[in-house]
Amino acid sequence: MTSELITLICSLTESDPKKRLGQENGISDVKLHSYFKPIKWKTIEKQEGKVIAPIKSYKKKLGLNLVGEKINFKVIKSMLNEVK
DSSP states (O other), X not given: OOXXXXXXXXXXXXXXXXXXXXXXXXXXXXXXSGGGTTOOHHHHHHSOOOOOSOHHXXXXXXXXXXXXOOOOHHHHHHHHHHHO
């Protein structure tokens, strides 16, 4: 792990919520962290997202009807392998 990643994780998991990264300026603070320095955020924001599959089909495959139901992680893993 790089020192930048360690400071990012520590900053995001700070026990005092008032001191956590992002508390002052939200996501802007996170995006400005040194770990994300090579990221070209403007380029990413302009890109159109790709829909892998409709959420309804995933819910049907997983047998989910309500929020908070138990999820079969073996099914999720096999679905993620299909996406690769």
